[in-house]
Structures are given as C-alpha cells and as structure tokens.
Amino acid sequence: MKVSKGDIFERVFVNEEVNLQIDQESGSHVKIHVINASFSITVNQLGEGCHTEIYALEHLRGEENVTAETHVTHAVGGGSSNQLIKFVLDDNSRGRFIGDLKIAQDAQQTEAHQTNRNLLLSEEAEMRTQPQLEIYADDVKATHGASTGQLDESALFYMQQRGIGKEKARQLLVNAFMKDVIETIGDQYADVREQLLNTIDGVVE
Amino acid sequence: MKELLRIENLHASIGGKEILKGVNLVINEGEVHAIMGPNGAGKSTLSAVLTGNPAYEVTEGKVWLRGEDLLAMEPEVRARAGVFLSFQYPVEIPGVSMTNFMRTAINEKRAYEGKEPLSAKEFLALMREKKKLLELPDKLNNRSVNEGFSGGEKKKNEIFQMAMLNPCLAILDETDSGLDIDALRIVAEGVNRLKTPQNASIVITHYQRLLDYIVPDFVHVLADGQIVKTGDKNLALELEEKGYEGL
Numbered sequence: 001m002k003v004s005k006g007d008i009f010e011r012v013f014v015n016e017e018v019n020l021q022i023d024q025e026s027g028s029h030v031k032i033h034v035i036n037a038s039f040s041i042t043v044n045q046l047g048e049g050c051h052t053e054i055y056a057l058e059h060l061r062g063e064e065n066v067t068a069e070t071h072v073t074h075a076v077g078g079g080s081s082n083q084l085i086k087f088v089l090d091d092n093s094r095g096r097f098i099g100d101l102k103i104a105q106d107a108q109q110t111e112a113h114q115t116n117r118n119l120l121l122s123e124e125a126e127m128r129t130q131p132q133l134e135i136y137a138d139d140v141k142a143t144h145g146a147s148t149g150q151l152d153e154s155a156l157f158y159m160q161q162r163g164i165g166k167e168k169a170r171q172l173l174v175n176a177f178m179k180d181v182i183e184t185i186g187d188q189y190a191d192v193r194e195q196l197l198n199t200i201d202g203v204v205e
Numbered sequence: 206m207k208e209l210l211r212i213e214n215l216h217a218s219i220g221g222k223e224i225l226k227g228v229n230l231v232i233n234e235g236e237v238h239a240i241m242g243p244n245g246a247g248k249s250t251l252s253a254v255l256t257g258n259p260a261y262e263v264t265e266g267k268v269w270l271r272g273e274d275l276l277a278m279e280p281e282v283r284a285r286a287g288v289f290l291s292f293q294y295p296v297e298i299p300g301v302s303m304t305n306f307m308r309t310a311i312n313e314k315r316a317y318e319g320k321e322p323l324s325a326k327e328f329l330a331l332m333r334e335k336k337k338l339l340e341l342p343d344k345l346n347n348r349s350v351n352e353g354f355s356g357g358e359k360k361k362n363e364i365f366q367m368a369m370l371n372p373c374l375a376i377l378d379e380t381d382s383g384l385d386i387d388a389l390r391i392v393a394e395g396v397n398r399l400k401t402p403q404n405a406s407i408v409i410t411h412y413q414r415l416l417d418y419i420v421p422d423f424v425h426v427l428a429d430g431q432i433v434k435t436g437d438k439n440l441a442l443e444l445e446e447k448g449y450e451g452l
C-alpha cells in the first residue's frame with residue numbers, strides 16, 4: 001500500500017496477525033501498534049521528511065510462538081523512525097524479533113531508533129533477537145538497543161517487604177514493563193488504549 | 206512487659222560465607238534498641254534475615270515474633286504481621302507509581318487482618334495525612350517508587366511507608382545516612398510520633414546524632430556477626446568518644 005504525501009496512517013492491531021508493505025510519500029506519517037500477534041511490517045520512506053512509528057507488545061504464554069519482523073528503509077533524507085518492540089515471555093513460549101533498519105546513502109539527516117526489550121518470566125521461555133542495521137549515510141542519528149532480562153529480584157523483595165504477595169509483586173513489575181508501549185497509542189484509539197491499560201492496572205483491586 | 210521478638214543463636218550466610226555467628230536478642234513491646242558496629246559486621250544482614258530476604262541462608266538458630274516462628278513465614282507474611290524494614294538502600298521500581306504500590310501494600314495487609322480494603326477516598330486521605338508528617342511534597346507520590354528520588358527523599362519515603370503501614374517492629378537500617386539536618390529532625394520526629402507502648406524498633410546507625418532524637422533503651426554493638434556488648438544510651442556516647450577499638 002501507499003501512504004500519500006502528507007497523509008497519516010494510524011492503526012492498532014490487537015490479537016490480529018499483520019502483514020503490511022508500505023511505501024511512504026514525502027511528509028507522511030505511519031504509526032502502527034501490534035498487540036499480541038505475529039507481524040511483518042515493511043516500510044519504505046520514499047519521500048523526504050517521513051515519520052514512521054512501530055510499537056509492539058507481545059505477552060506470550062504456554063506454547064505460543066510469535067515472530068515480530070520489521071523492515072524499515074530510509075531511502076531519502078530528513079525522515080525519522082522509531083521502533084519499540086517488547087516481549088514478555090512466560091511458560092514455554094518462544095519469541096523472535098527480526099529488525100532490519102536501512103539508511104541509504106542519500107538519506108542524510110535521518111533520525112532512526114530501534115529498541116527491543118524482553119522479559120523472561122520462566123526458565124523455559126526463549127527469545128531470539130536479530131537486529132540488523134545498514135547505514136550508508138554519514139550525517140544521521142541512529143540508535144538501537146536490544147536486551148533480554150528477568151524480573152528485578154531486589155524490587156520483588158522490596159515489594160514483599162511491604163506485604164505485597166510475590167505473585168502480585170511480579171504482576172506489578174510485568175505491568176510496569178508493558179505500560180509504556182500501550183501509552184504510546186494515540187487518542188484516535190483512546191478506547192483501545194484505556195481498555196489495555198485497565199486490563200493491566202486491574203491489579204490494584 | 207510483653208515479649209515481641211526473640212532471636213536465639215542466629216547464624217546466617219550469604220554465598221557460602223558465614224556472616225551472622227550466633228546473634229541473641231530479646232525485644233519487648235515499647236522498647237527502642239540501637240545496633241551499632243563496624244562496617245561489614247552484619248547489621249544489614251541481620252535486617253535481611255529478619256525480613257526473609259531469599260539471598261541469605263539461615264544455617265542455625267530461631268526467631269520468634271510474638272511466640273510465632275518468624276523464619277517459617279514468607280517475607281510478605283512477616284511484613285503483614287508487622288515487621289517493617291527501612292532499607293539502607295531503598296530500591297527503585299520504575300513504572301510502579303507510589304500510589305499504586307502503597308495502595309496494594311495497605312490492602313494486602315488489611316486483607317490479612319480480615320479487614321475490607323480502603324476506598325480510594327480513604328486511602329488518599331491517609332496518604333495526605335502521613336505525607337504531612339514527613340513533610341513530603343505531594344508530587345512524589347505520582348512518581349515511580351523511589352525512581353530518581355534523592356538520597357534523602359528515599360529515606361524520608363521509607364519512613365512515610367512505615368507511617369502508612371503502622372508496623373509493630375520497625376527496623377531502621379541507617380535511616381539517618383544521607384539526611385540533611387532538617388530532614389534528620391523531621392524523620393526522627395516522625396519515628397517518635399509513631400511510637401506506641403505496643404510497638405518496638407531496632408535502630409541501626411553509625412552516629413550518636415540520631416540517638417539524640419530517638420533515645421534508645423538499649424545499645425548493642427554487633428561485631429563480626431555477634432552482639433559483643435550491650436548497654437544503655439551512654440554506651441553510644443562512649444563509642445563516639447573511643448571508637449570500637451576502645452571496647
């Protein structure tokens with residue numbers, strides 16, 4: 001599909017597999033959220049000054065197996081892209097993130113950020129992360145980071161010391177980890193955002 | 206006088222290294238016990254073991270809280286039963302707001318006591334009251350637990366939580382370190398105001414200064430994993446003058 005000059009394409013996909021190939025014309029804006037589903041999203045910034053945002057939150061349990069795939073290409077300059085991909089993996093689940101980020105030689109003054117954070121809640125769960133950066137322009141600002149960790153034991157103990165049960169403490173930490181992705185959902189999808197925030201904030205009661 | 210806590214021949218280790226080497230201590234309701242001692246003596250280890258920190262292993266000994274086997278309880282049950290630790294190094298919990306954290310803690314404790322959860326209104330009123338006690342700014346509670354708090358704010362926040370939870374045994378592990386002179390007074394006054402004939406506290410400190418405000422009934426010296434000397438408040442003055450070498 002094509003996002004025309006100056007247009008905005010904004011979507012939130014919940015529990016729905018996503019396969020998208022998008023060409024962006026100059027000044028266009030793409031903002032996509034994927035919650036709990038595999039996806040493959042390819043975005044080509046073909047015009048100047050495009051903006052691309054891809055956010056994903058994958059909370060996997062049981063035998064679930066999810067692959068998140070992004071291919072973002074900055075063909076011309078002056079654009080920006082931001083990706084935040086988070087996995088929470090419980091039980092025997094498997095997660096995979098493939099993130100290709102390419103900044104072509106002509107794409108000067110591009111700003112591109114790609115972040116992948118993963119939380120392993122069980123010893124059996126597994127996460128594979130394959131970021132791939134190809135940067136051919138020299139006047140760019142690009143960052144990428146990937147990390148996979150476990151719940152902070154000292155934070156868990158701190159909460160237990162205040163009387164919070166271990167399970168609830170874990171839940172609070174997991175929710176804290178997930179929250180920032182959901183908070184990036186725009187007002188056009190406010191109802192979806194509030195519903196997702198409610199499901200993770202229900203812990204208080 | 207009713208016995209609150211009894212520690213008998215407590216040994217504990219971390220990473221296979223023995224730190225506590227036979228601690229004995231009895232604390233009655235209404236008492237304030239100061240524990241002093243050189244760096245690395247095992248003071249924080251004692252706090253950690255009493256509160257059930259899983260990083261430490263108890264190898265010998267017994268601890269009773271009001272006659273119940275404390276060491277058999279999960280950390281959260283000890284907390285609900287009224288054991289509170291003001292951490293030497295409070296932990297930052299990004300993404301968990303003070304309000305959400307505190308409300309969860311209070312309501313878990315109330316459930317344990319068979320009480321109804323506090324309504325949002327009651328809870329906020331309690332927060333406001335206790336914040337005032339510590340002269341804490343309102344905005345701190347919209348932030349994540351301890352995240353980005355200054356050293357002194359973290360310590361004040363510990364005593365704020367103590368005020369919210371109203372423990373029967375408060376362990377204050379170097380709550381005075383990092384506090385400016387005014388904050389020290391506010392924190393100490395807060396602790397004193399929370400004192401009742403039924404609760405007790407263990408005050409771990411390196412400095413006599415705090416004990417000018419929170420006057421202890423007993424002062425113990427913990428050195429190399431054992432309580433090597435016990436006295437009244439004058440022992441702290443003596444230590445200030447002569448140091449541990451002078452013992």
Ligand SMILES: Nc1ncnc2c1ncn2[C@@H]1O[C@H](COP(=O)(O)OP(=O)(O)OP(=O)(O)O)[C@@H](O)[C@H]1O
Nearest residue numbers: 219220222224242243244245246247248249250251
């Ligand atoms: N993970 C660990 N492995 C081995 N030794 C440890 C570990 N953690 C702590 N220790 C040691 O345990 C001893 C007791 O530490 P603790 O924190 O209880 O001392 P403290 O009396 O509180 O000292 P301070 O006055 O400096 O706070 C120290 O020698 C410390 O190095």
Ligand SMILES: [Mg+2]
Nearest residue numbers: 248249250293
């Ligand atoms: Mg210590």
